[in-house]
Amino acid sequence: MHPESQYDEPPLAAELQHEVRGLLARLCDGLAEQQDVRRLGDLIAADVAVRRYYLRYLALHSSLEAAAGSFADSATPEASILPFPAPSELGVAGAPHAEGGVLSAAATRRWPWAAAAAVLAAVGVSLWALSRPEALPPPVTPALVASGANRQVAPPLVAQVTFASPDVRWQNANDSLALTARVRPGQTLALDAGAVELTYQTGTTLRLRGPSRFIIATNGGTLQRGEIVARVTKAGQGFTIETPHGKIVDRGTEFGVVVDDFGVSEVNVIEGRVEAFPVGFAGPLADRIGLTTGRTLQWSGDAILSMNAGGRSTPPGPGGLTEIGHTAAGRLIKEVRYDASSRDEGQWTALGSGRAADGSLLLDAAASDARPYLLTTDQFDPSQGPVTIRCDVRLSELASEASPAFSILTRAESTRSKPGATWHDMLARCLRCTLKADAASSEGMLEVGAKYEHDREPSAISWRGFARPQPDVTYRLEMHDDGLNVSFTATLAENPSVTKTVTCRSLFRGVHNFVAFEALGARAVIENVLIRQHRLHKKGVSDALPDLAGSKPRHGPGEPADDGVLASLAPRRATLVLADDFDRPALDGALWQTLGEVSVGGGRLRLGAENPQRHIDTWKPRPYLLTARTFHPASRPVTIVGRASFADNFLHGYGGSFAVLTRAEARYGVGPSWEQSALRRGVRANFWPAASGQNRSLELFEMLSPEPINLLATGDFPINPDARTYFFCITDDGAEATLVFVDAAAPEIRQTLSHATESPLLTSGHIAFESCWGAPVELDSIRIYEGPGGDDSPAAAPND
Numbered sequence: 001m002h003p004e005s006q007y008d009e010p011p012l013a014a015e016l017q018h019e020v021r022g023l024l025a026r027l028c029d030g031l032a033e034q035q036d037v038r039r040l041g042d043l044i045a046a047d048v049a050v051r052r053y054y055l056r057y058l059a060l061h062s063s064l065e066a067a068a069g070s071f072a073d074s075a076t077p078e079a080s081i082l083p084f085p086a087p088s089e090l091g092v093a094g095a096p097h098a099e100g101g102v103l104s105a106a107a108t109r110r111w112p113w114a115a116a117a118a119v120l121a122a123v124g125v126s127l128w129a130l131s132r133p134e135a136l137p138p139p140v141t142p143a144l145v146a147s148g149a150n151r152q153v154a155p156p157l158v159a160q161v162t163f164a165s166p167d168v169r170w171q172n173a174n175d176s177l178a179l180t181a182r183v184r185p186g187q188t189l190a191l192d193a194g195a196v197e198l199t200y201q202t203g204t205t206l207r208l209r210g211p212s213r214f215i216i217a218t219n220g221g222t223l224q225r226g227e228i229v230a231r232v233t234k235a236g237q238g239f240t241i242e243t244p245h246g247k248i249v250d251r252g253t254e255f256g257v258v259v260d261d262f263g264v265s266e267v268n269v270i271e272g273r274v275e276a277f278p279v280g281f282a283g284p285l286a287d288r289i290g291l292t293t294g295r296t297l298q299w300s301g302d303a304i305l306s307m308n309a310g311g312r313s314t315p316p317g318p319g320g321l322t323e324i325g326h327t328a329a330g331r332l333i334k335e336v337r338y339d340a341s342s343r344d345e346g347q348w349t350a351l352g353s354g355r356a357a358d359g360s361l362l363l364d365a366a367a368s369d370a371r372p373y374l375l376t377t378d379q380f381d382p383s384q385g386p387v388t389i390r391c392d393v394r395l396s397e398l399a400s401e402a403s404p405a406f407s408i409l410t411r412a413e414s415t416r417s418k419p420g421a422t423w424h425d426m427l428a429r430c431l432r433c434t435l436k437a438d439a440a441s442s443e444g445m446l447e448v449g450a451k452y453e454h455d456r457e458p459s460a461i462s463w464r465g466f467a468r469p470q471p472d473v474t475y476r477l478e479m480h481d482d483g484l485n486v487s488f489t490a491t492l493a494e495n496p497s498v499t500k501t502v503t504c505r506s507l508f509r510g511v512h513n514f515v516a517f518e519a520l521g522a523r524a525v526i527e528n529v530l531i532r533q534h535r536l537h538k539k540g541v542s543d544a545l546p547d548l549a550g551s552k553p554r555h556g557p558g559e560p561a562d563d564g565v566l567a568s569l570a571p572r573r574a575t576l577v578l579a580d581d582f583d584r585p586a587l588d589g590a591l592w593q594t595l596g597e598v599s600v601g602g603g604r605l606r607l608g609a610e611n612p613q614r615h616i617d618t619w620k621p622r623p624y625l626l627t628a629r630t631f632h633p634a635s636r637p638v639t640i641v642g643r644a645s646f647a648d649n650f651l652h653g654y655g656g657s658f659a660v661l662t663r664a665e666a667r668y669g670v671g672p673s674w675e676q677s678a679l680r681r682g683v684r685a686n687f688w689p690a691a692s693g694q695n696r697s698l699e700l701f702e703m704l705s706p707e708p709i710n711l712l713a714t715g716d717f718p719i720n721p722d723a724r725t726y727f728f729c730i731t732d733d734g735a736e737a738t739l740v741f742v743d744a745a746a747p748e749i750r751q752t753l754s755h756a757t758e759s760p761l762l763t764s765g766h767i768a769f770e771s772c773w774g775a776p777v778e779l780d781s782i783r784i785y786e787g788p789g790g791d792d793s794p795a796a797a798p799n800d
Contacts, residue, residue, distance in 0.1 A: 012049040019043075020050055024057045031181055157182040158218050159198040162205070168194030169210065189214045191226070202236035209484070217242075227484055227505060229256040229270070241267075245299055246278040252293075252711055258484070258505045266298040266506070267291065271696075273711050278304055290675070292709050293696060296452075298459075305459070307452040333385055334378055336515075338529040348374050349414065352425075354517075361526035363406075363519035366397040370425035374517045374526075375414055380533050381513040382410060386482035389515055390530045392493060393435075393475050395522040404469050404522035405436035408479045408488070412514045418455040427516065428454035431506055433479045433488035436520075437468050444468040446490055448504040454615065466490055466500045469522075565747050566781055569729040569740060571639045574785040578627065580605075582780055589628070593666065593766075595679075596623035596773075604778040607771040610647060616656055620773035621677050626666050627784070632764040634734025638662060640767055642782040643744065645725045646689070647775055655690020656775025660739075661703075662732040663765040669703065679703060679768060683757050685730045685739040692719040698753045700737055704761050712755040717741055720749075734763070 012020070023040045026032040032040075043050045161181045170176040171190040177183065189196065191210030198206045200219065208214050212226020220230075220240035232239045232250045239250040241257050243265040248257055252272015259265050267276055269291045276289045278299045289306070291297055298305045336347055340359040348356040352372035353364040363372045380387045389408050398404045412430035417423055434447040444467050449460025469475070474493040480486070484505055491499040515531055517524070570576075578591055582605040587594070599606045608623040631638050640660055650656035664682030669675045686699040698715040725744040730737070737757045743749040767784060771777035 012047075012053050016043070016047075016050070017053065020053055021057070024054065028058075031178065157184055157201075159183050159200045159206075159216060161196055162199040163195070163197035163207075165194040165196070168196060171211075171213075183216050185216055185218050187216045189216065200236060200239075202239075203233040204230060204236035204239055206230045223257055223259050225259050227256065227258045230254065232272075246276060249275045249277070251275055251290075260505045264298060264300045266296060268296045269293050271714075273709055290709055292701075292711065305452075307456065333533040334380060334531075335533075336376060336378070336529065336531040339527065347377055349377055350374055351414075351416070351427075359527070361517060361529065363517060363524040363526070365519035365521060366523045370416075371518050371520055373427065375412065375514045376516070376531065379513040380410065380515050380531065382481045382483035382533075384483075385534050386480060387515070387531070387533045388481075389477075389479045390528070391477055391517070391526050392528045393477055394472055394525045394527075395469055395475075395519075396471050396525070397523040398469070398471050398521065403437040403439040403520075405434050405520040406469075406475075406477075406522070406524050407432045407434040407518040407520075408477060409433075409516040409518060410479065410481045410486075410513070412516045413454075413512050414514055415454075417451070421455070421457070423451075423457055426451060426458060427518075429511065430516065431481065431486060432458070432460075432518070433477075433486065434460075435466070435469060435475060435477060435490045438462075438464060442468055446488055446500055446502045448486060448488055448502055450506055455617075455619075461504060463500070463502045467492060467498055471522075565727050565742060565744070566641055566643070566783070569641045569727060569742070570783060571731070571785050571787075574637075574639060574787040576783060577786050578782070578784040580782050582782075591628055593626050593628055594624060595626065595666065595668070596621050598623050598625055604645075604780050605782075606776055606778050607769060608773055608776040610649065610776060611774045616649065616652055616772050616774045618772060619677055621668060622770050622773055624666075624679065624768050624770050625779070626664065626766045626768040630764050630766055631662065631786070632734075633662060633732040634763060636786045637731065637733035637788060638767065639732075639785040640730045640783070641728070641785075643725060643727050643780055644687075645778045647777070648724075650724070650775050651690050651719075651721065652775070655688055656772050656777070657686055657688040657690075657770075658726075658728075658777045659684050659686040659770040660728065660730045661685075661766075661768040661770065662730065662737070663762045664703075664768040666766050666768075675709070677773070678770070681762060682765060682768065683732060683737050683762055685728075685737060685753075687717070687726070687728070687739075687741055689717075689719050692716060698739060698741060698751055700739060700753055700755050700757070702757060702759050702762060704759060710759070712737070712757060713753055715751055715753040717751045718743075718749055720745070732757075734758075 020040070020043060023032070023036050023043075026036055027040065040054075044054055159182070161177050161179055161183070164177070164179050169192040171192050177189065177196070183189070183198065189198075189208055190213045191208060193210045195207060195209045198208070198216075200206070202219070204219075206221075207229045209227045212228070213224040214226065214228060215222040215224065217240070219236060219238060220242070221228075222242040224244065228241065230239060230241070230250065231254045232252070237250060241248045243257065243259050245265050248255065248267045250272070251274055252269070254270040254272060255274050256268045256270060257265070258268075267274060271293050273290065273292050276291060276297050276299075277287070278289070278297075289297060289304075291306075296307050298307070338344075338347065338356065338359065338361065342359045345356040348354075348361065350356075350373065352370050353368045354372040354374040355362050356374065361374050363374060365372055387410060389410070391408070393406050395404055395406065409427065409430040409432045413428040415428050417426050417428050429451055431450050432448070434449075436445055436447060437443075438445045441464070443464045445462045445464045446466055447460050447462040449458050451458040476491045476493045476496075478487075478489045480488075485503065486506060487501060487503045489499060489501040517526055580588065580591060581603060582600050583603050585600065587598075587600055587605075597608050599609075605625060607625060611617070640662075644658050646656055646658070661679060661682035661684050665680045667680055669678055669680035680703065682703050684699070684701050684703055686701070688697050688699060691697045695716045696714050697717040697719065700712040700714075702710040702712065704710055720743065723743055723745050727742040727744055727747075729740040732738075735756060735758055736754060738752065738754040740752050741750060769777075769779060769782075
């Protein structure tokens with residue numbers, strides 16, 4: 001006989017059952033509020049049918065959880081029996097006290113399954129009691145009674161869910177969180193798809209995109225897999241993300257972290273500064289690695305790679321993520337089709353033996369010593385919206401001594417890599433998906449990797465298990481790139497059951513974003529090409545900056561100085577202690593010293609020289625002009641005024657830059673990246689033209705020792721691509737630094753950036769002028785003043 005029919009009990013009314021089920025669902029999801037707990041307690045105390053339904057509901061969910069495996073086993077402190085109400089606290093058997101018992105809101109939101117375990121531990125006693133019509137409170141097992149001193153207190157709430165995308169899908173429905181739900185330390189967020197945003201009590205926001213698994217901490221958390229992007233407020237500084245191979249500590253404003261399925265961790269600094277602490281590496285450089293805006297660090301258990309991320313902009317916010325999933329035709333950004341009906345060959349540019357004709361694309365790598373490429377004339381920046389590339393490929397004339405391969409590339413440069421390297425014929429930067437023959441076996445393989453810089457070898461991860469490429473067999477390839485997630489599918493066109501898809505993640509963003517096709521060791525015919533991009537979020541930096549190749553400056557070396565602008569920048573009531581127009585054939589050793597390549601001629605001082613490839617390289621030691629004497633701005637404020645003219649390639653590649661430093665040390669720093677090419681210490685006022693549109697073309701920061709950098713402030717300066725000459729004024733009084741920058745051709749275009757700078761590590765030092773290696777800067781009319789500023793008296797005359 002069914003237990004429910006033994007004692008002729010009335011069934012639970014449908015309306016009441018609906019209410020109880022909703023309360024219990026919130027309880028098991030950890031979302032029950034205090035009023036929910038009180039209501040459930042009242043219903044349990046008042047109705048034996050509710051009590052029976054309550055026990056069965058929890059028993060069912062407990063068994064389902066056991067069958068599926070606990071999802072929070074490692075993220076949550078060890079589940080233990082929570083305090084169970086004493087007999088005096090129970091109105092009837094199994095009815096929990098709303099404040100201190102199993103169903104207290106604080107406990108159930110933190111450990112709902114531990115609460116359920118406590119109830120189920122008493123089921124044996126409770127069911128015996130409930131099986132009698134005259135049910136009385138049973139004796140409580142002593143082991144289940146906890147004193148007030150031993151009661152577990154749930155950790156405090158630390159964050160709230162402030163956004164959930166419509167396509168969000170949780171790995172475990174019982175672990176799902178609703179909008180405005182609050183979370184505690186140790187709670188796990190596990191997404192299969194979609195995105196959620198957390199806002200911490202400090203105001204810091206963290207965006208999590210699936211598939212991901214993230215464990216909450218008070219000021220950060222642990223990313224076991226997937227991607228987060230954090231924007232950290234001043235109150236949240238020190239925000240820390242743990243990964244399988246180390247941790248990242250915020251020292252700035254915004255950064256992203258990725259952990260892929262192979263345990264490779266990658267951090268990208270979108271704006272500001274972070275410190276990475278990789279584990280498993282020896283040596284002082286690996287103990288702590290400082291990264292600043294635009295830098296990326298990638299590491300696993302046995303390798304560290306630092307690179308330039310190409311000025312990656314902030315990823316789309318929650319609103320953008322909502323709309324990415326809706327790729328209706330009305331939201332199409334760009335589309336390229338090339339098939340039998342196409343006649344527009346102007347959609348493509350070729351490197352090597354590539355051509356477009358008669359609706360097909362041809363890459364003849366069998367007859368070429370260098371890899372041939374066909375690149376789109378348009379750029380497709382995946383951070384502005386997901387890009388999908390589909391095509392059919394046939395390989396022929398496979399070279400017997402090589403492993404034939406065909407690649408689809410996104411985020412690609414249009415130039416080749418460093419001459420002389422084994423991979424010199426590859427594109428300088430790109431994200432690449434490849435179908436190739438495995439040289440060591442009879443298998444085919446799919447490979448996904450990236451080429452980060454012109455002087456770096458490519459990285460790649462390979463998957464075997466696909467058919468080895470055969471001559472004159474058509475393969476249908478598809479690549480999808482949304483700026484983070486990359487998927488690559490290869491299928492036999494005549495037998496679609498032979499297919500394989502691989503995925504990877506990469507925060508890398510190229511300076512340019514062409515789509516390209518590449519072949520190796522074979523002749524490739526590419527047909528039925530379709531490239532689509534949906535939903536433009538915002539104008540990209542690469543779209544805002546024109547190509548300056550071959551452009552000429554309007555303001556060249558022969559142009560006289562504008563004494564009126566320089567005079568307006570000079571301080572009042574200050575003493576001019578150094579003036580140099582560089583008219584002598586050599587530098588005055590009593591005034592100056594140099595580091596790197598510095599020369600004088602034609603009434604100008606030249607910082608650096610262009611390399612033959614006109615490439616701007618931030619890794620090479622930068623050239624410096626430094627004062628022979630040191631200055632102490634806190635005792636006597638300093639003001640530096642002058643004029644700087646840039647070389648033609650000042651917007652090429654990474655972008656040339658010009659900086660003036662005070663309190664500087666006259667030696668290079670140390671570090672795994674660009675820190676080794678710059679001065680070790682100083683307060684740095686920097687003009688970086690290539691960052692126009694990113695609110696980064698003007699920068700103030702401190703170079704500290706042993707800390708590499710402390711970003712103070714950034715600003716944007718309108719860049720006329722034809723202009724080359726600018727006036728500058730830097731003031732430093734030991735407590736605040738100010739940079740004023742003026743376009744010499746249009747003096748009304750000027751910008752001021754100012755910020756407090758009171759680091760005890762930086763008190764005195766040289767004044768220095770810096771440029772990037774490969775992007776020379778010419779200086780003239782340099783003036784250095786000491787003393788208080790003001791506007792009630794003209795600048796003092798030179799001492800000489």
